[in-house]
Each structure stands twice: as structure tokens, then as C-alpha cells.
Amino acid sequence: MHSAVFLIEFGAIILGLGLLGRLAGRLQFSPIPLYLLAGLAFGEGGLLPLGASEEFVAIGAEIGVILLLLMLGLEYTASDLVSNLKTQYPAGLVDFSLNALPGAAAALLLGWGPVAAVVLAGVTWISSSGVIAKVLGDLGRLGNRETPVILSILVLEDLAMAVYLPIITALLAGVSLAVGAVTLGIALGVAGAVLFIALRYGRLISRFVSSDDPEKLLLVVLGLTLLVAGIAQQLQVSAAVGAFLVGIALSGEVAEGTHALLSPLRDLFAAVFFVFFGLHTDPASIPPVLLPALVLAVVTTCTKIATGYWAAKRAGIAVKGRWRAGGTLVARGEFSIVIAGLAVTAGIEPQLGPLATAYVLILVVIGPLTARYTQPLAARLMKDRTPAGPPPPKVPAAVAPAGPEAEPATDHRGQE
Template identity: 85%
Template sequence: MHGAVFLIEFGGILFALGLLGRFAGRLRFSPIPLYLLAGLAFGEGGLLPLGASEEFVAVGAEIGVVLLLLMLGLEYTASDLVANLKTQYPAGAVDFALNAPPGAAMALLLGWGPVAAVVLAGVTWISSSGVIAKVLGDLGRVGNRETPVILGILVLEDLAMAVYLPVVTALLAGAGLAAGSVTLAVSLSVAGLVLFVAVRFGRTVSRFVSSDDPEKLLLVVLGLTLLVAGIAQQLQVSAAVGAFLVGIALSGEVAEGAHALLSPLRDLFAAVFFVFFGLHTNPADIPPVLVPALLLAVVTAATKIATGYWAARRAGVSARGRWRTGGALVARGEFSIVIAGLAVTAGVQPDLGPLATAYVLILVVVGPLTARFTEPLGVAFAALRAGSRPRKAELAREP
């Protein structure tokens, strides 16, 4: 009976997610907010609370995080990452300086303490690579002059996660300064080692993993990723960082083949992950944090636009491209939920999960709109300012 209930519940979840995904696709919209709403509906306090399948959904959510980071790592080679670090690190520094402090300040103003401040800083700092990539494709901007600037900022954020996630993991575990320093040192050492191996011996690693049989390639890559992610988590580094580093180490035809094979699995388990996060958020807990979430969304949308504008101007992009860059970076999504999910699991602050859910829901909806309309609004505003300057000068000359 228990098995039958599990199949009914989990099958119903997947069926509902499929319908929501189709609906979002017709609207050319990210399905992430719909998945989060589905989680709210299936969770405690929702319309149809789950019972038998919740434990399996939790395991699926962990796999979803691992696959999200693996696929992200497959997008980049070690040489790409090193080149981005050398050329665009000032943009990464500005990105952090403008977008992390609002989250930290909000947590402190709400009286949540320093650990929650570090977590919420990450939530507001990191843009959604998945949503942004989809929006750029939908708007036909993949070949635009400003697109490398956008991708460069996203790559730097992804690299920063290799340092940030172990720090957060140590803080959430209640580790002291010494233990936290050891954890960070281990994480940086592993990351550095993987990058070195990927640069010097990437072809050798890829040949070892490579297989002409798609089934064997899928099993080897997925098995290796889960193995490394599990070892990383056992060392209190981060399963997500371990998966990201595996993706970086693979290159060439192996990376392309693994990407094609794992994309459907990534989409499946990522959807389960967003549902799982929603399951742990009571819909009744969202209204009390809606005002702080809305305030954070307004402030950090503006800071992301400023980040993109500055980075694009530094790269010599035209004024229109600068506005497009800023508007494209506004969306938050999978990384923000991953970071908040760590805190929710650790039981740091009960209201952090609802706040992060509301915040992501707002910006994952607003992000595609800012990507589309920031440029014309910015150009109109600039023209208005330019038109008002001569008029001010004339008034100053009048007796």
C-alpha cells in the first residue's frame, strides 16, 4: 500500500511539473517560479501535503543540486576560467560589493545574526545562470557585443561559489575559526588541484572517461560526479562544489556528450529540487516577510543593473549594450535557492526560507522583463537628461 501511495504521489508531482513546464514554455517564461509554487502547494500548510514520497523527493533534490553544478562546470574549460579571472576580476569585485551587502544588511536589520547575514548576502549576490542563458537565447542576444561581459560575470560568480559554499557550510555546522579555516583551506586546495589537473592533463582525464557507448558514458560521468560530490560533502566542503569541479575537469567531446546525455536528468531533478525547497516553506510564512523581500528585490535589481552597466562600460560596450547587460543580470534563481536551502536544512532562521522563496519568485519573474525593457527605458532616460541640460543652460543665461 505504501508503495502504491508513493507511486501515485511522485507520479502526480512529475505530471504536474510537466504541465507547468509546458505552460511556462508557451509563455516563453522560466518555469522556476511555477516549480516553487508547486512545492508550496504540496508542502506543509499547502493544498495537498505529501506523505509517502517526501523522503524520495529529498534525495532527488540533492541529486538535482549536484547535476545543476555539474552541468554548469561542463560549460567552461579550465583555461576559460583562468582567462576570466585575469581579465574580469574587477567586474566580479564590483558585483560582490554592490549585491552582497544589501542581503547581509537586511538580515542584521531583522535581527537574524551574522550567520544568517552571510547566507542572505549570497542569496542576493548570485544571479541565475540558467534563467539568464535562456533569456539571452529567447531574445536573440547570444552573439551580441555585451554577451561575453555577462557570461564573464556569471563565470566569476560560479568560481566564487567554490570559496563561498565551504565557508557557509562551516558556519552552518557551527564550526569554530580553526575548523572553518581548515575547511576553507581544503576546499581551495582541492579547487586549485582540479584546475591544475584540468589545465595540464584535461585531455588525459577526458580520454579515461570517454566512451563511444552513450550508456557507459552516462554511467561513468554520473557515477564519478556523485562519488566526488559525496566525498566533498563528507569533508564538509560542499557536494555542489565537488560536482562543479568534475564538470570543469571534463572537456572536448566528452563534455559535449555528457551535456547532451545529462540535460534531461538535470531538468528532471532540478525541478524536484525546487519543489523540495517549496515543500519546506509554509505558504502562511511568506506574507510576514513579503515587504522585506520586495524591498530587497527593488534594491538588488538596481545594484545588478549598475553592476552590468559598469562592467560593460569598462569593456568598451555602447550605451545601449550597457543597459542590456545590467538588465540581463537581474534574475536570481537556482543558486539563491541552493544557498537558502543549506540554511533551511541547518535550521538557522525559520523565516530565511520564506524570505528567499519570495525574493526569488519576485526576481525570477522580473528578470526577463528587465532584460527586455531596461535598454529602451535607459536610453529614454539618458535622452531626457540630455534634452534637459540645454534648457537649464538657457534658463541660466536669461536675465
């Protein structure tokens, strides 16, 4: 009887997610807010709380985070990361300063303490790579001059996650400063070692993992990822970081084949993860934090636009491209929820989860709009503020050209 209830509940969840994803596709919209709302509906205080399948959903959510980071690592090679780190680190520092500090300040102003401040800093700092990539494709901007600048900032944020997540894990575990320093040292050492091995021996690793049989390739890569993620978590480094490093170590045809095989699994378990986060957020707890979430969303929308504008200007992009770069970076999504989810599981601040949910819901909706309309709106505002120049001087009739060289007196305005 218990298994029957489990199958009914989990089947209903998957079916509902599929229908929500189809609806989001028709509306040309990210499905993330719909998945979060579904979790709110089935969680504590929702319309229909789950029972038998909640434990399985929790495991699925953890696998979802691991697959999200694995697929992210597959997008980059070790040489890409090293190159971006060398050339674009000033943009990364500006991005961190403008977007992480408002989250930290908000947590301190709300009286949540330093640990919650570090967590909320990450929530407001990291843009959504998935949403932004989809927006760039939908708007046909993948070939634009500002797009490499946008992608460089996203790469730096993703690389920073390999350092940030172990710090968060140690803080939430309540370990001492010495143990936390050791954990961070292990994380940095592992990340550095993986980058070195991927640069020097990436082809050998990919050749070892490679297989012409999709079934064998899927089993080896998935098994290796879960194994490394588990070891990383045992070392207090973060399972997500372990998965990210596995993705970086794979390259070439193996990365492409793995991406094609795991994309459906990633989408399935990522959707389950967003539902799981919603399950642990009481809908009644969102209205009290809605105003702080809205203020934080407005502030960090402006700071992300400023970040993209500055980075594009530094790269020599024209003014229109600078505004487009800034507007595209606004969306927050999966990683903000991943970071907040760690804090919710640790139970450090009851209102942190609801605020992060409201914040992501706002910006995942606003993000595609700012990507589309920031540049036209900025152009219109700048045009309206430009003072009208003096009228052209009148040419006296005595010196006006005559004969066939003279301009006709016809007014040509509006005929262009």
C-alpha cells in the same frame, strides 16, 4: 500499500511538473516560480501535504543540486576560468560589493545574526545562469558585444561558489573558527588542484572517461560525479562544489556528450529540488516577509543593473549595450535557492526560507522584463532629461544663397 501510495504521489508530482513546464514554455517564461509554487502547494500548510514520497523527493533534490553544478562545470574549461579570473576580477569585486552587501545588511537589520547575513548575502549576490542564458537566446543577443561581459560575470560568480559554499557549510555546521579555516583551506586546495590537473591533464581525464557507447559514458560520469560529491561532503567541502569541479575537469567531446545525455536528468531533478524547497516553506510564512523581500528585490535590481553597466563600460561597450548588460543580470534563481536551502535544512532562521522564496519569485519574473526593457526605458528617460538646444540662427535674406544652388523652401520634416 505504502509503495502504491508512493508511486501515485511521485507520479503526480512528475506529471504536474511536466504540465507546469509546458505552460511556462508557452508563456515564454522560466518555470522556476511555478515549481516553487507547486512545492508550496504540497508542503506544510499547503493544499495537499505529501506523505510517502517526501523522503524520496529529498534525495532527488540533493541529486538535483549535484547535477546543476556538474552541468555548470561542463560549460567551462579550466583555461576559461583562469582567463576570466585574470582579466575580469575587478567586475567580480564590484558585483560582490554591490549585490552581496545589501543581503547581509538586510539580515542584520532584521536581527537574524551574522550566519544568516552570510547566507542572505549569497542569495542576493548570485545571478541565475540558467535563466539568463535562456533570456539571451530568446532575445537573440548571443552575438551582441555585451554578451561576453555578462558571461564573464556569471563565470566569476560560479567560480566564487567553489569558495563560498564550503564557508556556508562550515558556518551552518557550527564548527569552530579553526575547523572552519581548515575546511576552507581544503576547499581552496582541492579547487586549485583540480584546476591545475584539468589544465595539464584534462585531455587524459576526458580520454579515460570517454566512450562511444552513451550508456557507458552516462554511467561512468554520473557515478564519478556522485562519488566525488560524496567524498567532498564527507570532508565538509560541499557536494555541489565537488560536482562543479568534476564538470570543469571534463572537456571536449566528452563534455558535449555528457551535456546532451544528462540535460534531461538535470532538468528532472532540478525541478524536484525546487519543489522540495517549496515543501519546506509554509505559505503562511511568506506574507510577513513579503515587504522586506520586495524592498530587497528593488535594491538589488538597481545594483545588478549598475554592475552590468560598469563592467560593460570598462570593456568599452557603447551606452545601449551597457544598459542591456545590466538589465540582463537581474534574474536570480537556482543558486539563490540552493544557498537558502542549506540554511533551511540547518534550521538557523525560520523566516530565511520564506524570504528567499518570495525574493526569487519576484526576480525570476522581473529578470526577463528588465533584460528586454532596461535599455529602451533608459534611452527614453535620458532623452526626456536632455535640455533642448538653442534654435538655429536665422540667415538674413540679403546673404541667402540664390540661383540653382539655393535650398528649396519646402519643409522636408517627416519625409525621412
